[in-house]
Amino acid sequence: MNLYLGVDIGSVSSNFILLDQNGRLYRKLYLRTLGNPVKALKDGYASISDGLDKQHGKIRAVGSTGSGRHLAAVLLGADVVKNEITAHAVAASHLFPGAKTIIEIGGQDSKIIILRNNIVHDFAMNTVCAAGTGSFLDQQSARLNIPIQEFGDYAVKSGHPVRIAGRCGVFAESDMIHKQQMGFPVEDIIMGLCEALVRNYLNNVGKGKKIEEPVVFQGGVAANRGLAKAFEKILGLKINVPAHYEVMGAIGAAILAREQMELSHSPTRFRGDNFVLEGNFTSNSHECSGCPNLCEVVCIKRDNEVLAYWGDRCKKWESSIKQPRDRLKVV
Amino acid sequence: MSRVGIPRSLFYYYYYPLWKSFFADLGAEILTSAPSNRHTVERGIELAVDETCFPIKVYLGHVAELCREELDYIFVPRLVSVEARSYICPKFMGLPDMVRALIKETPPLIDITVDLSCDEKCFQKDIIRVGRLFTRQARKIQLAYQHGCEELRLCRSLASQGFTMEEAIKMWEGEPMEAESETDLNIGVLGHGYSLYDERISMNLVKRLRAMNCKVLLPEHLGSEVVEAEAATVPKRVFWTLGRKMLGSALHMSQREDVDGIIYLACFGCGPDSLIGEIIERKVRDNKPFILLTVDEHSGEAGIITRLEAFCDMLRRRRNYRSESKLSPYGASLHSFENTV
Structure with a gap:
């Protein structure tokens, strides 16, 4: 079975849902972010994907939304990164x-x-x-x-x-x-x-x-x-x-991820179970002294591998990581 | 040679070419503060009284930065009015007093009063008074002022070709600038120039929009006759220079076929914005998608990014619907998806 994962990392809650090929809700999960989105992502992913295997279902695409959407996109490998307004509107116009x-x-x-x-x-x-x-x-x-x-x-x-x-x-x-x-x-x-x-x-x-x-x-x-x-x-x-009022953003993200896959016919950017569950994710920040803007640059690492930088206005750090930006483009 | 410091803030974005060439013609060396950065903002917030708007706080940070340099003067004009029957926000009127009260040990301030609300006589006298700090020849001072006005016109004509005033000033100083490439959305962006063109205050609004494949239309790109004519259509004349310019630009943009949407950038705590923003929203909303963005001291950019992304999504979606293409701007058509969640 083909499944589409939608993730909504918000300030208070982190929501995960799996939609099946026909747009039916397969699983949902509502977790408190508790100030630690990385942990919420790992825990949330572990429980939503628990027991999935090739027979029962395979995650074909991932969409992320919410204020932590970029973090989720890096940790999971998202095909669509969308703002909350569009995601909520897509879910509501789909259900109602x-x-x-x-x-x-x-x-x-x-x-x-x-x-x-x-x-x-x-x-x-x-x-x-x-x-x-x-x-x-x-x-x-x-x-x-x-x-x-x-x-x-x-x-x-x-x-x-x-x-x-x-x-x-x-x-x-x-x-x-x-x-x-x-x-x-x-x-x-x-x-x-x-x-x-x-x-x-x-x-x-x-x-x-x-x-x-x-x-x-x-x-x-x-x-x-x-x-x-x-x-x-x-x-x-x-x-x-709606019945699933609390995870509507995540539903919207999953719908968008499914559409993206249908439209692009390219392989998913989803990184798979091992990447999320077995890695040790850390983040640290430093003040870039390249110019008087003194941006606070955040670095997200998996073990010793740098996954992403952000926070720099000039994008010097951000673009130092090779990312297929075209697909991650947020609009 | 005298050294004059000019804070890179507030009306710098409207008049810098005039001020710079005026002082340079009188033989002064010009020093500007660095573009607003974290230190400027933090210093400004420490210094300012709480009630002022964010741009004024940032300005104080710029003045404080210049105070650390070896300068003979700092240029802090007292802007009352730059055209007949119109005024600048009262906070600008008290700017030199605010600087003197809040920052100890500044170099002498050049606090020329600019009040053209009735006539130019006092202003011309004040120009001579300021010029006398550098030269005794009144003629030389007058020529320097005329030359400054010409340079300002030149810079404004550069801006009118699709650039922000900040970029136009760079071009005027000789830096090459590339024009915008092909875009699919055309967005009118309004706001006080000192907020909009200061990348720190506006959180880089214009460049962010360009990165989202939007062409940005600014008040400086419109002819002043068009703007004034539109602004004159409201029942009561707006007596704030910038407010009237925003209103006229908004009304003009709201009627243009090629404008997809309008964004108004307001500063939290700006008195004129609280009225003008509201008037514009009411006048424009029925014709064009409109969004009001409020900025203040917070440095979290996530909020502004979310709103801009959603706004662009909405414009593309609405346009696709109008052109009756069934393609979803989000991706494939939503209708192919069974309504069974």
Whole structure:
């Protein structure tokens, strides 16, 4: 069986999926990056590829996305390296043909993607504010000592959500503490927070965008039923949360990898099990003193072999490694 | 011979050829600071008061760098207005005062006041006052200024051939530059020149776009008559020189068939940008794909790269759809894939 691996290395989670030839999801895996994307990649790859062999399935192509997409591309050998917006849009238009709006909230980014005729028509991302993204919710769940998985269940139990200021995460937190000291039930505070985050999202990210149905809500934060409910309440529209909402970026990357293989008819750049699992990957950085830019150059090594450099503006280091750049070209 | 330092920042990108040839004609030796780099940025942030915008912070870093050199003067003009009934951001008006307050022991500042909002009389007097630091002959000073204006026109005409002002200044100084090669996207890029052409502040926006196979159209590539005529179509005249130029350019670009999309680079904390960016977005959005990028002190480039890549993907995809080709810009057609995940 031919399988296509999609990898989405994000700030908070690292997601892996395998699609089969017909585009069916074969396996999926959602892992926390825990600040160590190299380890997340090795562990994630080890468990998603566990038990695969020639009879059961062979990885024919790899696509990577997320803020760690270049790292994933180097460690695994990716055929497609794509930005998150395109990857999410591809996955959503594949699963929900005719979707017009995608709300995607991840660990540190939130995005709105407007689709028309299944293509990206417009998009926006959060600018200087990460209030309302997964990492802020994580922080609040830790503070309230409620596991993040149960956060949404608490929220939907609320009868009278309290009003929480949502302009800024720091103010939202102090507002929550104030409400909690006044004795409001925790469900109402959590639902109030969800509504505040939705208002913040619509004012910052969704500003000026025409949100039309069907609306798809995806990304790790879509696990929070309270947020979906708050979106429905405030927008007055039905919110669809796909079954695999948390790995949509990875699904998009796998679809793109499959397309790339069909289009190019060239062999995959995937480096195989041994390369990923048996190598010892290290990274270090140094300040290049070649010019006053003083770029911080990162070097990724497998044992003693240098795989990639990046971070240099002039590309002196980056181009010192022989890479078939044409296929790795990011656009 | 007197040595004059010129910070390579802010209005350097608009007026350097004028300033350089003026001082050179008066017999001064010119020294510029290095292009913005990590040290400039770090030094500038240390020095500046928090409320200023990022480009002003970077400017202070440039001045601080020049202060380490053996210089007789540093040129820190007080820019109030460069044309009738129009103004530059008030932070430029206070620039010499800010430099004096924040940086101890600077060489004497040449803080000529440039205010052409009403007439040129005071400005001409100030040019003579500055020139007298180098020569007693008023005629020589006037000629140096005229010559400077000619050099500036020359440099601007170089820029209009498809280059950034930063590149045009290099060409004007004799460095060869290659024109852009064949590209498949044509993107209008707007923003204050001092952010856009400073590779550190803009995170190399123009070159990044070119590397993504885009041709970049800048306000300097458009005729000023066209820009002014477009800017005059809004109900209230924009009295910021640069803001009006951006608005007129955006309106013009939004009507051009050959422009695929428009990018506006704003600095977080820029007062005029918060208004002009918004006006432009509202006026342009219905005609052309538009994206507003906000930059500040952060050095993480991943965010800007993701947005640019997604923007280019979107433009190619939309164009392919318009031309009714069923080829996906992502690769093969999505429809060949069963909807069964």
